[in-house]
Amino acid sequence: MAKVAVLGYGTVGSGVVEVLDTNAAEVAKSAGEAVEVKYILDLRDFPGDKHENQVVHDFDIILNDPEVDVICETMGGLEPAFTFEKKALESGKSVCTSNKELVAAHGPELVEIAKKNGVSYLFEASVGGGIPVLRSINDSLKHEKIDAITGILNGTTNYILTKMDKEGIGFATVLKQAQDKGYAERNPEADIEGYDACRKIAILSSLMSGEHVNYEDIYTEGITKISIEDFAYAKSLNVAIKLLGMCKKNESGFFTIVAPFMIPMENPLANVNGVFNAIDVHGNMLGDVMFYGKGAGKSATASAVVADVVDILKHKGKHIEVNMNSKKAVLTSKDNAVRKFFVRVTENLEDQAKELFGNKIEIIKSEEVKGEFAFVTDLISEKDFEEKLWKLDSVKGYIRLY
Amino acid sequence: MAKVAVLGYGTVGSGVVEVLDTNAAEVAKSAGEAVEVKYILDLRDFPGDKHENQVVHDFDIILNDPEVDVICETMGGLEPAFTFEKKALESGKSVCTSNKELVAAHGPELVEIAKKNGVSYLFEASVGGGIPVLRSINDSLKHEKIDAITGILNGTTNYILTKMDKEGIGFATVLKQAQDKGYAERNPEADIEGYDACRKIAILSSLMSGEHVNYEDIYTEGITKISIEDFAYAKSLNVAIKLLGMCKKNESGFFTIVAPFMIPMENPLANVNGVFNAIDVHGNMLGDVMFYGKGAGKSATASAVVADVVDILKHKGKHIEVNMNSKKAVLTSKDNAVRKFFVRVTENLEDQAKELFGNKIEIIKSEEVKGEFAFVTDLISEKDFEEKLWKLDSVKGYIRLY
Numbered sequence: 001m002a003k004v005a006v007l008g009y010g011t012v013g014s015g016v017v018e019v020l021d022t023n024a025a026e027v028a029k030s031a032g033e034a035v036e037v038k039y040i041l042d043l044r045d046f047p048g049d050k051h052e053n054q055v056v057h058d059f060d061i062i063l064n065d066p067e068v069d070v071i072c073e074t075m076g077g078l079e080p081a082f083t084f085e086k087k088a089l090e091s092g093k094s095v096c097t098s099n100k101e102l103v104a105a106h107g108p109e110l111v112e113i114a115k116k117n118g119v120s121y122l123f124e125a126s127v128g129g130g131i132p133v134l135r136s137i138n139d140s141l142k143h144e145k146i147d148a149i150t151g152i153l154n155g156t157t158n159y160i161l162t163k164m165d166k167e168g169i170g171f172a173t174v175l176k177q178a179q180d181k182g183y184a185e186r187n188p189e190a191d192i193e194g195y196d197a198c199r200k201i202a203i204l205s206s207l208m209s210g211e212h213v214n215y216e217d218i219y220t221e222g223i224t225k226i227s228i229e230d231f232a233y234a235k236s237l238n239v240a241i242k243l244l245g246m247c248k249k250n251e252s253g254f255f256t257i258v259a260p261f262m263i264p265m266e267n268p269l270a271n272v273n274g275v276f277n278a279i280d281v282h283g284n285m286l287g288d289v290m291f292y293g294k295g296a297g298k299s300a301t302a303s304a305v306v307a308d309v310v311d312i313l314k315h316k317g318k319h320i321e322v323n324m325n326s327k328k329a330v331l332t333s334k335d336n337a338v339r340k341f342f343v344r345v346t347e348n349l350e351d352q353a354k355e356l357f358g359n360k361i362e363i364i365k366s367e368e369v370k371g372e373f374a375f376v377t378d379l380i381s382e383k384d385f386e387e388k389l390w391k392l393d394s395v396k397g398y399i400r401l402y
Numbered sequence: 403m404a405k406v407a408v409l410g411y412g413t414v415g416s417g418v419v420e421v422l423d424t425n426a427a428e429v430a431k432s433a434g435e436a437v438e439v440k441y442i443l444d445l446r447d448f449p450g451d452k453h454e455n456q457v458v459h460d461f462d463i464i465l466n467d468p469e470v471d472v473i474c475e476t477m478g479g480l481e482p483a484f485t486f487e488k489k490a491l492e493s494g495k496s497v498c499t500s501n502k503e504l505v506a507a508h509g510p511e512l513v514e515i516a517k518k519n520g521v522s523y524l525f526e527a528s529v530g531g532g533i534p535v536l537r538s539i540n541d542s543l544k545h546e547k548i549d550a551i552t553g554i555l556n557g558t559t560n561y562i563l564t565k566m567d568k569e570g571i572g573f574a575t576v577l578k579q580a581q582d583k584g585y586a587e588r589n590p591e592a593d594i595e596g597y598d599a600c601r602k603i604a605i606l607s608s609l610m611s612g613e614h615v616n617y618e619d620i621y622t623e624g625i626t627k628i629s630i631e632d633f634a635y636a637k638s639l640n641v642a643i644k645l646l647g648m649c650k651k652n653e654s655g656f657f658t659i660v661a662p663f664m665i666p667m668e669n670p671l672a673n674v675n676g677v678f679n680a681i682d683v684h685g686n687m688l689g690d691v692m693f694y695g696k697g698a699g700k701s702a703t704a705s706a707v708v709a710d711v712v713d714i715l716k717h718k719g720k721h722i723e724v725n726m727n728s729k730k731a732v733l734t735s736k737d738n739a740v741r742k743f744f745v746r747v748t749e750n751l752e753d754q755a756k757e758l759f760g761n762k763i764e765i766i767k768s769e770e771v772k773g774e775f776a777f778v779t780d781l782i783s784e785k786d787f788e789e790k791l792w793k794l795d796s797v798k799g800y801i802r803l804y
Contacts, residue, residue, distance in 0.1 A: 019687045023545050030544035124542070130688040132542035139541070140526070140534035140709045142432035143425050268694055271673035285421045285705040286532040290694035292670055303687040307542045 002031065002313050005039040005062040007084055008075030009046065009055065012098045012125070015302025016072050017051055020309075027306060031313035038068060059084055063091055070312050072305050073097040082106055089113045089121060096308030098125035098301050104199035108212040108326040120320040122308035127153065127200045128277045130300030131293040132307065137207050137281060138322055144283030146208050148248045150402075153200040155275035155295040156184045156191040157223050157243045161260075162273040165231045165241065171224065183275060193222035194243060194258040201245030204279070205256045207322070208247055211329035213256060219334045221259040225397055229344065232368040237342070237376070239263055240270035241399060253332025261402040262342055268292075269402075335383035343389070344374045344396040356388045372396055404433065404715050407441040407464040409486055410477030411448060411457065414500045414527070417704025418474050419453055422711075429708060433715035440470060461486055465493055472714050474707050475499040484508055491515045491523060498710030500527035500703050506601035510614040510726040522722040524710035529555065529602045530679045532702030533695040534709065539609050539683060540724055546685030548610050550650045552804075555602040557677035557697045558586045558593040559625050559645045563662075564675040567633045567643065573626065585677060595624035596645060596660045603647030606681070607658045609724070610649055613731035615658060621736045623661040627799055631746065634770040639744070639778070641665055642672035643801060655734025663804040664744055671804075737785035745791070746776045746798040758790045774798055 004020075006013045017037050020027060028034040039062045040046075040054045049055075059080075062068055071088045073095060075081045081102050085095050090113060097103065103110075103126045114121035124134045128151070137146065152158050156178065163174040175192065178184035190196045202215035223243050234241050239262040247256040263270040268290055272278040277295025282288050294300045311320060342364075345353060353361060353375055362376040377385065389395055406422075408415045419439050422429060430436040441464045442448075442456045451457075461482075464470055473490045475497060477483045483504050487497050492515060499505065505512075505525045516523035526536045530553070539548065554560050558580065565576040577594065580586035592598045604617035625645050636643050641664040649658040665672040670692055674680040679697025684690050696702045713722060744766075747755060755763060755777055764778040779787065791797055 015687075019545070023547060023687060026547060027545045130685075131691055132538045135542045136534045136538060139713075140537045143421070143429045143708050143712050144705060145425060145428060266675070268670075268673065268678075271670060273668070276670075283532075283705065285417075285425060285701040285708075287696055287699070287702050289533055290692075292692035292694060294689055297689070299687040300689050303546060303685065306545050306687075310545050311541075 001034045001036055002069045003036050003038040003067045004070045004072060004309060005041065005068050006037060007041045007071060007073045009040050009042040009044070010074065011298050012301050012305065013040070013072070013074035015298040016074060016305045019299065019302045019306045027310060031310045033313060035309065035313070038065070063087055068093055069316070070094045070096065070309050072309065073099055074305065075099065076101065078102055078105060085110055086113060089117055089119055092117055092119055094119040094121070094312040096122040096305055096312065098305055100126035100199045100203065104202040104215045107203060108206060108324040111322045111324045112326055115319050118317070118319055120312045120315065121322065122311060122320065123203070124308050125301045125304035127203050128279055128291065129293065129295045129297060130303045131277060131279065131291045131295070132304070133279045133281070133291040134207065135307065135311070136291065141281060141283055141286065142323065144286050146281060146283050147250065148246070148282040149204045149208055149279065150244055150246045150269065151201065151204065151279035152242050152269060152272050152277055153197040153245045153279070153295065154191055154243060155277055156188070157197070158272065158277070159183050159275045160192070161223060161226065161241055161243065164226065164228055168228055168231070170228055171226060192224055194220045197243060197245045198258045201247060201256055201258055204245070205247035206324050206329065208249070209254060209329045210323045211325060211327045213329045213331065217331050218256045218258060223260055226260055227397065229369045230397060230399060232366045233342065233344070233364055233374050234262060236364060236366055237262065238265050240265060242269060242272070244402065252336055254329065255332050255334065255337050257334060257337070259400055261400050263402040267402065335381060337382050338379050340379055340401040341377045341385050341398050342374060342401060343377065343398045344372055345392055346394040346396070347371055347373050349393055352392060356391055376401065403436045403438055404471045405438050405440040405469045406472045406474060406711060407443065407470050408439060409443045409473060409475045409483070411442050411444040411446070412476065413700050414703050414707065415442070415474070415476035417700040418476060418707045421701065421704045421708045429712060433712045435715060437711065437715070440467070465489055470495055471718070472711050473497045474711065475501055476707065477501065478503065480504055480507060487512055488515060491519055491521055494519055494521055496521040496523070496714045498524040498707055498714065500707055502528035502601045502605065506604040506617045509605060510608060510728040513724045513726045514728055517721050520719070520721050522714045522717065523724065524713060524722065525605070526710050527703045527706035529605050530681055530693065531695065531697045531699060532705045533679060533681065533693045533697070534706070535681045535683070535693040536609065537709065537713070538693065543683060543685055543688065544725065546688050548683060548685050549652065550648070550684040551606045551610055551681065552646055552648045552671065553603065553606065553681035554644050554671060554674050554679055555599040555647045555681070555697065556593055556645060557679055558590070559599070560674065560679070561585050561677045563625060563628065563643055563645065566628065566630060570630055570633070572630055573628060594626055596622045599645060599647045600660045603649060603658055603660055606647070607649035608726050608731065610651070611656060611731045612725045613727060613729045615731045615733065619733050620658045620660060625662055628662055629799065631771045632799060632801060634768045635744065635746070635766055635776050636664060638766060638768055639664065640667050642667060644671060644674070646804065654738055656731065657734050657736065657739050659736060659739070661802055663802050665804040669804070737783060739784050740781050742781055742803040743779045743787050743800050744776060744803060745779065745800045746774055747794055748796040748798070749773055749775050751795055754794060758793055778803065
């Protein structure tokens with residue numbers, strides 16, 4: 001009988017306890033032993049809850065109990081989660097977590113501490129909710145040279161963009177509807193400014209590179225500037241508009257970016273709608289493999305935490321290798337990345353656009369959008385694009401092409 | 403240094419050798435030791451090939467070499483592959499294979515032999531090419547109660563259906579084009595009659611149930627009866643037509659089927675086009691997770707075989723649990739499965755259709771199809787449907803709804 005402690009009895013934490021209860025037989029079978037929740041750490045009490053007697057308020061009780069094998073940290077935030085996780089690993093307990101903020105900030109360091117102490121640090125639930133993408137990268141695909149990971153990593157923004165697209169409603173209205181339905185937070189900044197997606201691509205690109213990609217180094221653009229006019233053009237271009245987190249390794253360097261992209265409809269990422277997430281992993285021999293599912297939600301996220309618990313128990317007494325160390329990864333400047341751009345400008349600027357971006361630009365007009373036109377540039381570096389864009393008299397918006 | 407032998411130096415076998423060569427460093431890192439191809443078994447010689455000196459013609463050389471840890475069987479077919487695999491496992495060598503025919507027919511038995519001998523039997527490459535779906539089911543999702551698996555499991559038929567849909571070309575013509583391009587075999591029966599998909603869903607449903615689902619017990623319908631008229635109706639119904647392999651467990655039983663289905667466009671499976679495969683796995687806590695990628699191709703399939711080699715070497719001296727045993731699974735008769743059906747009939751039969759299937763049927767007419775109409779039934783059991791269908795005077799075709 002293995003004993004686990006759950007830190008934080010909120011949405012994910014209570015989900016973890018629920019999965020362990022509901023699927024007790026399956027968990028025992030896959031872990032090789034039954035799993036019991038011995039402690040739940042929370043500031044609150046939960047009178048009447050099935051597990052009220054497991055609730056404690058002092059982390060040291062958990063830390064000092066030699067019976068506890070695995071700690072599930074589902075509190076979120078940097079502190080005290082970081083201190084708790086570090087202490088747990090140092091005292092020889094394995095840790096698994098859904099805390100993407102902490103993993104993005106200190107994951108590689110925590111992996112090293114785990115390794116030094118012969119225990120494991122896993123964080124499947126920090127990216128893509130229940131989608132088993134981190135374990136696949138770290139396990140089934142580890143013999144591949146992974147050269148690109150591209151993901152729709154935030155369900156809230158994907159829900160908003162899908163609504164804008166399908167129903168032709170503007171950003172602010174959709175955001176308000178999403179907030180009313182509980183799909184978006186009252187303070188939606190982390191989602192709509194791309195910060196949440198940024199942390200997730202930081203974790204994925206750290207795993208890809210084996211080093212620490214600092215999320216603060218990743219160029220991040222949110223979806224607040226996307227308008228229904230953009231979707232009108234998208235229709236005539238036969239593309240979807242999605243907020244992507246990308247990392248890519250090629251001769252020119254190691255790039256990461258979070259930004260809205262126009263994606264051709266043939267690409268499966270273009271058809272990922274609503275609150276769903278999808279992550280495409282490209283390996284040198286394998287080609288593309290895409291993982292798709294609900295990127296959030298209590299049960300799905302909790303299920304991923306429990307997958308880590310099982311993995312840890314299956315490898316008891318062993319450190320599970322995670323391809324990350326705390327060496328700072330060197331990212332190539334976004335300036336050098338080369339791609340096409342979609343640009344919207346006022347209608348009298350066609351000549352200026354051609355003068356700046358060359359005659360090869362593709363002009364796009366939409367029946368639905370008056371008083372302006374759009375064009376798609378030829379391949380151009382981010383730096384050149386930015387310099388030229390500044391010289392255009394009136395820019396209404398731009399979106400990168402995938 | 404681990405030594406492996408590859409049985410069969412055809413497309414997949416030579417791919418395995420290529421992956422081991424090209425990604426030698428990554429393979430060594432993930433397996434914990436370097437991996438060398440010591441033998442390649444083939445009837446032919448390969449003069450001039452980089453690995454010509456590894457080629458042998460006698461399986462016993464491999465079997466009797468205690469240095470060989472892992473055997474990759476990439477010959478295909480039932481015999482002599484079955485005899486070779488069995489002998490290998492019995493002599494304490496682990497086996498991995500891409501041979502779906504053999505795994506569907508004898509996988510559970512081979513898993514048991516592996517277990518008895520303390521070695522492993524893995525077959526990731528037998529379903530979905532390079533997509534790491536079997537390992538995910540057997541590993542990351544093992545603590546879930548998996549109650550449904552639905553997949554587009556055959557790239558050739560999906561290519562044909564996609565072409566028919568997008569280009570409005572009839573089945574026979576598209577098949578011929580696919581044969582010319584090498585996407586379909588000269589003898590296409592195994593693909594177009596659904597036999598290949600049937601073997602793959604047999605493997606998936608064995609993994610889901612933990613028993614042996616015999617592929618011969620699975621009701622299987624191919625795509626030869628799908629016409630361009632069906633796609634015309636599909637457009638007005640806003641559905642895609644895909645060949646699905648499905649298994650489902652619910653209060654009424656354990657169902658498996660291979661047949662063309664109409665799938666609502668919102669479902670991500672509807673957007674899986676061309677030679678791609680996708681497998682949706684539904685767990686009780688997790689909800690849906692979909693895995694997507696190329697279901698065939700030399701490098702992708704070989705990469706999955708190498709993933710098994712790595713997994714085996716990481717767990718040297720240990721049997722890797724696979725949720726399968728040779729107890730025969732009991733499938734519920736297809737007759738009891740309840741769903742909606744799309745039916746095409748000649749245009750004077752509207753009253754008869756309503757008389758048989760009730761007034762709740764949805765009549766569909768298509769501008770593009772003359773002299774007939776179609777309707778969608780209410781929910782009805784397969785058995786009832788079949789009985790009523792026989793009473794309709796002139797049926798032009800029917801397709802199940804997903």
